Amino acid sequence: MSTLETVQRVSSKLELRNIYRKFGQVVALDDFNLTVEPGELIALLGPSGCGKTTALRIIAGLERVDSGRLDVNGIDYVAKPANQRDMGMVFQSYSLFPNMTVSENIEYGLRVRKIDSSKRKKIIYEKLELVALAQKSNSYPHQLSGGQQQRVALARALAIEPTVLLLDEPLSALDAQVRAQIREEIRRIQLSLGITTIFVTHDQEEAMSIADRVGVMSHGKLEQIDQPITIYNNPLTPFVASFVGEANRIPAELAEPGYVKVLEQTIRVANQSFDHSHGLPVSALVRPESLQIASESEGTPGQVVIKSFLGPLTKLGITIEGGLMVHINVASKEVSSVDIGNRISFKIVAEEVMVESA
Amino acid sequence: MRFSPSKIVTITLATLLAVLIFLLPLVAASEYSFRGAGGKGHSFINYQWLVQQDGFASHLLTSLQLAVLAGLLNLILMVPTAVLLHISLKRWRPIVDFICILPLIIPVVSLAIGAQVSMPKIVQNTQYELVFFFVIIALPFTYRTLDTSLSSIDLKTLVEASRSLGAHWITTIVRVIVPSIKGGITGALFLSFALSLGEFTITSLLHWDTFPTWTVVAAQQNILGAIALSVFSFVGAVLLMIIISTFAVRKRSASISHIEEVIA
Numbered sequence: 001m002s003t004l005e006t007v008q009r010v011s012s013k014l015e016l017r018n019i020y021r022k023f024g025q026v027v028a029l030d031d032f033n034l035t036v037e038p039g040e041l042i043a044l045l046g047p048s049g050c051g052k053t054t055a056l057r058i059i060a061g062l063e064r065v066d067s068g069r070l071d072v073n074g075i076d077y078v079a080k081p082a083n084q085r086d087m088g089m090v091f092q093s094y095s096l097f098p099n100m101t102v103s104e105n106i107e108y109g110l111r112v113r114k115i116d117s118s119k120r121k122k123i124i125y126e127k128l129e130l131v132a133l134a135q136k137s138n139s140y141p142h143q144l145s146g147g148q149q150q151r152v153a154l155a156r157a158l159a160i161e162p163t164v165l166l167l168d169e170p171l172s173a174l175d176a177q178v179r180a181q182i183r184e185e186i187r188r189i190q191l192s193l194g195i196t197t198i199f200v201t202h203d204q205e206e207a208m209s210i211a212d213r214v215g216v217m218s219h220g221k222l223e224q225i226d227q228p229i230t231i232y233n234n235p236l237t238p239f240v241a242s243f244v245g246e247a248n249r250i251p252a253e254l255a256e257p258g259y260v261k262v263l264e265q266t267i268r269v270a271n272q273s274f275d276h277s278h279g280l281p282v283s284a285l286v287r288p289e290s291l292q293i294a295s296e297s298e299g300t301p302g303q304v305v306i307k308s309f310l311g312p313l314t315k316l317g318i319t320i321e322g323g324l325m326v327h328i329n330v331a332s333k334e335v336s337s338v339d340i341g342n343r344i345s346f347k348i349v350a351e352e353v354m355v356e357s358a
Numbered sequence: 359m360r361f362s363p364s365k366i367v368t369i370t371l372a373t374l375l376a377v378l379i380f381l382l383p384l385v386a387a388s389e390y391s392f393r394g395a396g397g398k399g400h401s402f403i404n405y406q407w408l409v410q411q412d413g414f415a416s417h418l419l420t421s422l423q424l425a426v427l428a429g430l431l432n433l434i435l436m437v438p439t440a441v442l443l444h445i446s447l448k449r450w451r452p453i454v455d456f457i458c459i460l461p462l463i464i465p466v467v468s469l470a471i472g473a474q475v476s477m478p479k480i481v482q483n484t485q486y487e488l489v490f491f492f493v494i495i496a497l498p499f500t501y502r503t504l505d506t507s508l509s510s511i512d513l514k515t516l517v518e519a520s521r522s523l524g525a526h527w528i529t530t531i532v533r534v535i536v537p538s539i540k541g542g543i544t545g546a547l548f549l550s551f552a553l554s555l556g557e558f559t560i561t562s563l564l565h566w567d568t569f570p571t572w573t574v575v576a577a578q579q580n581i582l583g584a585i586a587l588s589v590f591s592f593v594g595a596v597l598l599m600i601i602i603s604t605f606a607v608r609k610r611s612a613s614i615s616h617i618e619e620v621i622a
Contacts, residue, residue, distance in 0.1 A: 060522055061521075061522075083522070083525055083526060084524070088523075095512070095515040097520075097534050099538050108523055108525070109523035157523075
């Protein structure tokens with residue numbers, strides 16, 4: 001059945017089960033599991049080499065699996081070649097066909113599907129309107145800016161009404177301002193079409209701002225997949241805590257069961273599964289916004305060595321006893337009189353912190 | 359970019375020198391080729407003599423036919439090979455690089471005699487065996503041109519984009535890869551065509567008659583006619599190059615106007 005026979009494609013459910021993929025001696029995906037609900041936008045976030053792009057390429061059919069199962073709406077896709085999957089993909093490097101104009105690029109997938117000319121024209125017009133590039137229909141890729149090229153790539157991927165939209169770091173090559181603008185456009189279009197989407201990125205701000213759920217990956221596995229706010233506030237593992245957002249690693253001691261002593265304060269341990277019995281030194285992971293300026297009597301003293309103005313917030317770098325530098329984010333008006341070299345005290349205001357082996 | 363006065367003088371002198379070296383012999387040869395009877399006055403008499411010679415048209419047509427066939431065979435063999443070497447058979451590239459240099463290393467005599475026996479039976483002892491030889495001698499140039507052209511585009515991503523949009527391999531090659539390296543293909547075609555059209559040694563060794571072997575015999579009869587012949591050959595080659603380039607540009611324009619129709 002042609003993809004375009006249905007006017008409004010029903011959003012697809014995507015399931016990856018026990019996917020394993022190895023390149024030589026390197027395990028790219030190890031027992032990887034992911035379920036994406038219809039119409040959901042999932043961001044796969046992780047450092048370089050964590051396997052996020054491999055996962056995306058496996059879904060697209062551009063990479064084979066060593067073992068495991070990939071289902072779209074309950075149908076096994078593992079053996080399907082890439083050109084029969086009806087998945088729209090946007091690449092990091094634009095990937096527009098240089099010999100074709102903007103409209104020819106959008107038309108390509110429709111011609112391949114032998115859609116008749118009048119219908120093709122209608123779809124091209126719709127997609128050009130969707131990405132606000134109708135006036136560039138006869139331009140060639142080299143005549144467009146990076147942001148415009150990526151919007152054309154998005155329109156081209158959407159023109160075939162894909163079962164799943166796959167975005168492989170689509171904003172990495174763009175400058176900061178354009179990146180924010182295109183990110184918002186992607187989200188608007190994704191919501192308006194209700195298309196199941198996977199967005200691969202190594203930029204946490206990008207992932208947090210665009211996704212319904214964020215999957216944090218490390219060493220070929222999903223460390224945690226949850227709503228952005230949960231990932232940030234309740235990371236399940238020290239890796240997630242340190243990779244997502246900023247965290248100070250402060251030497252600590254395990255106190256009574258389930259509690260840790262850090263900066264002379266006793267605080268509940270967030271990751272209760274941490275092995276408390278091994279007696280090894282630990283570090284507490286404390287976010288800069290979980291620290292607050294305090295009076296000398298109740299806080300830890302230190303010397304301000306860095307002061308960075310970030311608008312409503314100011315980031316201070318404070319050196320404490322032992323030479324450790326701790327970053328703290330405070331309201332700018334609170335520290336307007338604080339200068340580099342001043343001594344101030346601070347305390348932890350979080351109810352619980354994550355710990356890891358030091 | 360702005361150049362200092364001394365650089366401008368150097369560039370101008372170098373350009374003038376190059377123009378003199380290339381154009382002076384051509385202008386002189388052209389002037390001689392239009393000399394009248396006994397070398398006096400100017401007329402078309404040498405060109406008239408040339409086209410009236412026995413075998414002029416037939417040998418020219420034979421050479422053109424063989425050159426076209428060699429050019430096409432070269433592209434049919436080398437475009438898919440070069441594409442595969444860039445996509446999925448990358449580790450074979452050094453070996454193919456080496457093989458493609460061999461025609462420059464192997465002496466033409468060894469190549470002519472040795473390769474003749476391995477030609478397909480259907481073309482052995484016909485002038486069409488020359489097509490295969492022409493492909494071999496053009497191989498180092500055509501392969502290098504295509505290889506450079508493919509290296510200049512993000513082939514892997516283009517192929518993956520095309521495949522993810524639903525295209526088969528053949529569609530991908532014909533509609534995405536070939537147009538993206540059209541410059542390289544035109545260059546490879548022209549190199550193959552020009553080398554085939556001017557090939558003398560192998561043709562002579564194998565006792566076939568083409569335009570280059572015919573010119574050697576014809577040129578011995580009339581010195582001014584021989585000069586007219588060389589000017590004719592040069593101008594002919596340049597005209598063919600212009601025709602090929604014009605054809606490529608026209609195809610592009612036709613494609614653009616088609617899309618303008620679609621959008622309108």
